[in-house]
Amino acid sequence: xxxxxxxxxxxxxxxxxxxxxxxxxxxxxxxxxxxxxxxxxxxxxxxxxxxxxxxxxxxxxxxxxxxxxxxxxxxxxxxxxxxxxxxxxxxxxxxxxxxxxxxxxxxxxxxxxxxxxxxxxxxxxxxxxxxxxxxxxxxxxxxxxxxxxxxxxxxxxxxxxxxxxxxxxxxxxxxxxxxxxxxxxxxxxxxxxxxxxxxxxxxxxxxxxxxxxxxxxxxxxxxxxxxxxxxxxxxxxxxxxxxxxxxxxxxxxxxxxxxxxxxxxxxxxxxxxxxxxxxxxxxxxxxxxxxxxxxxxxxxxxxxxxxxxxxxxxxxxxxxxxxxxxxxxxxxxxxxxxxxxxxxxxxx
Amino acid sequence: xxxxxxxxxxxxxxxxxxxxxxxxxxxxxxxxxxxxxxxxxxxxxxxxxxxxxxxxxxxxxxxxxxxxxxxxxxxxxxxxxxxxxxxxxxxxxxxxxxxxxxxxxxxxxxxxxxxxxxxxxxxxxxxxxxxxxxxxxxxxxxxxxxxxxxxxxxxxxxxxxxxxxxxxxxxxxxxxxxxxxxxxxxxxxxxxxxxxxxxxxxxxxxxxxxxxxxxxxxxxxxxxxx
Numbered sequence: 170x171x172x173x174x175x176x177x178x179x180x181x182x183x184x185x186x187x188x189x190x191x192x193x194x195x196x197x198x199x200x201x202x203x204x205x206x207x208x209x210x211x212x213x214x215x216x217x218x219x220x221x222x223x224x225x226x227x228x229x230x231x232x233x234x235x236x237x238x239x240x241x242x243x244x245x246x247x248x249x250x251x252x253x254x255x256x257x258x259x260x261x262x263x264x265x266x267x268x269x270x271x272x273x274x275x276x277x278x279x280x281x282x283x284x285x286x287x288x289x290x291x292x293x294x295x296x297x298x299x300x301x302x303x304x305x306x307x308x309x310x311x312x313x314x315x316x317x318x319x320x321x322x323x324x325x326x327x328x329x330x331x332x333x334x335x336x337x338x339x340x341x342x343x344x345x346x347x348x349x350x351x352x353x354x355x356x357x358x359x360x361x362x363x364x365x366x367x368x369x370x371x372x373x374x375x376x377x378x379x380x381x382x383x384x385x386x387x388x389x390x391x392x393x394x395x396x397x398x399x400x401x402x403x404x405x406x407x408x409x410x411x412x413x414x415x416x417x418x419x420x421x422x423x424x425x426x427x428x429x430x431x432x433x434x435x436x437x438x439x440x441x442x443x444x445x446x447x448x449x450x451x452x453x454x455x456x457x458x459x460x461x462x463x464x465x466x467x468x469x470x471x472x473x474x475x476x477x478x479x480x481x482x483x484x485x486x487x488x489x490x491x492x493x494x495x496x497x498x499x500x501x502x503x504x505x506x507x508x509x510x511x512x513x514x515x516x517x
Numbered sequence: 518x519x520x521x522x523x524x525x526x527x528x529x530x531x532x533x534x535x536x537x538x539x540x541x542x543x544x545x546x547x548x549x550x551x552x553x554x555x556x557x558x559x560x561x562x563x564x565x566x567x568x569x570x571x572x573x574x575x576x577x578x579x580x581x582x583x584x585x586x587x588x589x590x591x592x593x594x595x596x597x598x599x600x601x602x603x604x605x606x607x608x609x610x611x612x613x614x615x616x617x618x619x620x621x622x623x624x625x626x627x628x629x630x631x632x633x634x635x636x637x638x639x640x641x642x643x644x645x646x647x648x649x650x651x652x653x654x655x656x657x658x659x660x661x662x663x664x665x666x667x668x669x670x671x672x673x674x675x676x677x678x679x680x681x682x683x684x685x686x687x688x689x690x691x692x693x694x695x696x697x698x699x700x701x702x703x704x705x706x707x708x709x710x711x712x713x714x715x716x717x718x719x720x721x722x723x724x725x726x727x728x729x730x731x732x733x734x735x736x737x738x739x740x741x742x743x
Contacts, residue, residue: 262653273648
């Protein structure tokens, strides 16, 4: 689907954003976020990945001013946040929803009461509150849980309430802080599907913090990888998944996509397959598998796939295939040269 | 105990006075919990909100409140009641009798309850407060609509604990000619060598504490169950 506003002025615009926690007793100065530049288009789903302590949680809290930036510029919907006081940030926060790993629902209020809370802050009248809450409970599939207290809900249901609560004030931006990290894989999938619907049906821009690449793959349009407070790599999910450049990105992508066999795996494969190993990379729009195999068949080389596979990301496919080639040495040499001319290929 | 019961007890003729003393105890304790409980809640909120990382973090106010609470809280009530007698004369107009006792009880309860309230408010998960901030709530609104309601169940148990402690403290009232079951038991039981009177007063106090504890537990459990 095409998102309205894509390519126009970004909804979120970060320039040279730095967040430093001053040194305190028993603690050195911490540079949580360093020189971050990032544009997020309206209607986009931007994932931010990184290991714990990479600064992604701090970064997302800069976007609604829960944490003040030390320097730089943060614009959300054209409004500069850096330098604003708490009082000035409050009305802006009404237009930014947020969901959390631990859901953070009010245990003393029912589901209905939780959804009413942001509407009460926004000063919405009772009738409108009623209409909005009922609409959202249906949207997240929990119309029968209106009068249930959070402690009687499952994790997945709690997060759906969290999402509904974050949407009550019709925010243009939704911040998701490890929204699925406390959930099992099946529930994670449900919540991600719901977030995808939020993005597609309401056009809500989503910034999702995660350490799970499955989340990126299933939900995001763009991904930024953070390490030691910096964004070290970013781009469309397909580009980053199919051609990761930084070591940290490769480690993340490697959790969901087979790139090439590790040293141990390679040794094990060699003991079972006598042929020479060649890894070829296939990309959307480039040569196809049939083109690769034609080169090998022409020279009478026997081959088998020993590692890797074809991945689909956002409707586009790519593959990293490790083949074992059997045949006369000269023919294999020629074939490898010809493959390398066709696609990125290397002998392992 | 039963074998030691004397036969020459005045218990029979003292019943009306015992009921009156019970009423006095109930009145003292109720007034104390109402006034001291409210002041303690305010002071406890002050302690909680101004502490490090709190919604109204303020090193100076926090320090002053802590010194104040730490100064008054360890004083044994039997000494406290005498120490604040001049203040009682100033504020309630008399240094003796039930009003002066209630004054001392209110002060002592306030400082104790403040700590209990603070300790229970600390148990509210910071994430819930952060969520409310992310929704654009003001600090005052968060304190009133998130912090206090979320901590309500343990706070009620804390108040129940304080209630029982106040019943205990109120027994010292006789020192400055206050009424109640404690004074009554000392005057007509202990000093008159009439253990039957003492034990009736004790049993009434025990029954009173049981009822309060039961009420507190039920109320807290009802809130927790949701």
